[in-house]
Amino acid sequence: MTGTAIVVFREVLEAALIIAIALSASRGIERRGIWVIAGMIAGLIGAGFVAGFADELASTLQGNGQSIFNAGILLVATAMLAWHNIWMKSHGQQLAAHISSVSSQVSDGSRPLLALAIIVAAAVLREGSELVLFLWAIAAGGAREGGMAVGAVIGLVGTLLYRGLLRIPVRHFFNVTGWLVLLLAAGLAAQAAGFLNQAGLVPALGTNLWDTSHILSQRGITGQLLHILVGYTARPSGIEVLFYLVTLTAIFSAMKLVSSHHRKLASGS
Amino acid sequence: MDGRHFVPQSLTLPAGKKVRLTVHNHARLPAEFESYDLSREVVVPPGGTVHIYVGPLKPGKYHFFNDFNPAARGWIVVDDAKQESQP
Numbered sequence: 001m002t003g004t005a006i007v008v009f010r011e012v013l014e015a016a017l018i019i020a021i022a023l024s025a026s027r028g029i030e031r032r033g034i035w036v037i038a039g040m041i042a043g044l045i046g047a048g049f050v051a052g053f054a055d056e057l058a059s060t061l062q063g064n065g066q067s068i069f070n071a072g073i074l075l076v077a078t079a080m081l082a083w084h085n086i087w088m089k090s091h092g093q094q095l096a097a098h099i100s101s102v103s104s105q106v107s108d109g110s111r112p113l114l115a116l117a118i119i120v121a122a123a124v125l126r127e128g129s130e131l132v133l134f135l136w137a138i139a140a141g142g143a144r145e146g147g148m149a150v151g152a153v154i155g156l157v158g159t160l161l162y163r164g165l166l167r168i169p170v171r172h173f174f175n176v177t178g179w180l181v182l183l184l185a186a187g188l189a190a191q192a193a194g195f196l197n198q199a200g201l202v203p204a205l206g207t208n209l210w211d212t213s214h215i216l217s218q219r220g221i222t223g224q225l226l227h228i229l230v231g232y233t234a235r236p237s238g239i240e241v242l243f244y245l246v247t248l249t250a251i252f253s254a255m256k257l258v259s260s261h262h263r264k265l266a267s268g269s
Numbered sequence: 270m271d272g273r274h275f276v277p278q279s280l281t282l283p284a285g286k287k288v289r290l291t292v293h294n295h296a297r298l299p300a301e302f303e304s305y306d307l308s309r310e311v312v313v314p315p316g317g318t319v320h321i322y323v324g325p326l327k328p329g330k331y332h333f334f335n336d337f338n339p340a341a342r343g344w345i346v347v348d349d350a351k352q353e354s355q356p
Contacts, residue, residue, distance in 0.1 A: 007336065054299065055314040063291070063320035066312055133299040133312055137337040194308055200289065200322035207307075207326055218305060235308060 009154060011131045014228045015043075016158035018077075018123040021184060024165040025084060025177040026116050028095040039117035043124025050129035051136075064199035070126060071199070074192035077122040080115040081185035082251045085178055087115075089258040092174040178255070180229070186248040187231020193243035205238025270313070270335065271296040275343035284349045285325045293318045300341070304333035307345070 019036065026032045050057065050069075057065045088095075168176050196202045213234035216223050226232035231244055270276060270292060282288050294300050294313040302321065303310045311319050328349035335341035 054312060055317050058312065058314050058317045058319050063318055066319065067321075130301070130312060133314075134301070134337050137298045137300065198309055198311065198321055200287075200320070204287075204325065207324065213305070233308070235306070237308065240308075 007134055008131065010224060011127045011134065012154045013157065013224065015123040015127040016154045017161060017225075017228050018184070019120055020158040020162040020165070021177065021180050022116050022119050023162055025088070025174075025181050026113070027166070027173065027177075029113060029116075032113055032116060035113040035117040036120050039120030040124050042117070043121040044128055046121065046125040047128025047132060050125065051132035054129070054133060061199075064201075067195045067199035068201070071192040071195035073122050073126045074188045074195065077119050078185045078189045078192065078247060080119045080122070081181050081188070082247070082254070084115050084119070085181050085185070085251055086254045086258050088174060088178060089255045090262045092178070096170050096174055182248065182251055182255075183230040184228075185251060186244045187228070189247035190231045190233065190236070190240040190244040193239045194237070197237060197239050202239050205242060207237045208235040209238055209241060211235050270294055270300060270302075270341065273335075273338060273341050275333075275335075275341055278343045279346060280343075281346045281348050282324070282326065284328045284347050287322060287324045288326075290321045290323060291318060292321060299337060301336035302333060303336040304331060306331040307333065309333070310336070 019040070023032070023036060026036075054066075057069060059065065061068055165173075165177065165180075193202065197204050211234065216226070216232070216234065218224065218227055218232070218234045223232060223234065233240060271294070280290075292302050292311070292313050294315055294317055297315045299315055300313045301310065302313055302319070307323050307326075309321055309323065311321055313319050323345075324347075326345075326347045328347045331345040331347065333343050333345065
């Protein structure tokens with residue numbers, strides 16, 4: 001049972017943390033709740049389909065369908081996070097003002113919400129489909145109890161992160177969530193690189209560039225959390241590091257660019 | 270592999286080469302070929318076959334397991350013998 005609980009915990013944790021960050025990062029945008037729920041429902045339906053067609057998916061593209069599918073989902077999530085962050089650079093101050101005053105309406109809020117829904121759907125889809133298959137595999141073994149308890153614990157972890165983030169003063173709030181989203185996006189891109197390499201589509205560019213598993217194992221809870229949040233990998237390959245750095249630099253420069261453009265517009269008028 | 274065992278349980282591979290592993294699941298339940306040592310993670314549906322590329326690897330021992338039933342374990346030994354004989 002403990003083994004079951006750990007696997008369930010691991011699979012759902014990533015989705016829970018991503019949803020918590022997405023919720024925080026979209027603070028102050030109207031009607032985001034509906035979009036997040038829509039994203040979750042879409043993700044769950046998708047997860048059911050993926051689990052149901054796992055066999056077909058696995059055998060497509062010379063047995064690499066699943067890795068390529070995972071990489072695709074991760075890259076979509078990365079792109080949406082990137083886009084959200086860049087959008088926030090030009091609208092963040094408006095949102096922060098909105099939260100502190102609770103008076104003015106925030107216009108133009110529906111587009112980032114679609115990105116938010118896609119991020120949530122992607123997170124639920126990827127982890128959910130694996131979870132369905134796993135639960136199917138253990139259901140036959142008779143170890144069914146524990147799942148609910150684990151679900152509750154994970155809900156708590158996500159809620160704690162969300163509550164914790166909300167305690168950050170509004171003035172710094174979007175800076176902090178911006179950094180979180182940036183690192184999250186880079187981490188997801190690195191994971192995508194791993195899947196593409198697994199499918200033989202990109203070279204490894206050196207395996208196990210470094211090995212810090214004896215200092216901080218990726219299997220432990222701290223390693224697991226850092227893996228999801230900032231992309232910590234105990235034994236990364238070259239391609240993972242490359243994807244991480246390129247994503248980080250690309251989003252960061254785009255944010256800087258939009259931000260300075262925005263400032264110029266504000267001072268010019 | 271079936272649900273609880275990998276057959277063969279250990280493989281020997283050459284160092285410094287990219288290798289394609291073929292994993293077939295004979296069981297009626299899904300499995301997941303996973304390895305922290307290799308950073309690999311692939312679901313293998315019941316009766317399904319997947320391909321996993323690994324390497325080029327340095328010499329050493331790399332463990333893998335079935336994430337859906339961790340009793341199933343195996344390992345890959347990467348051998349340096351060929352490279353040593355070349356120079």
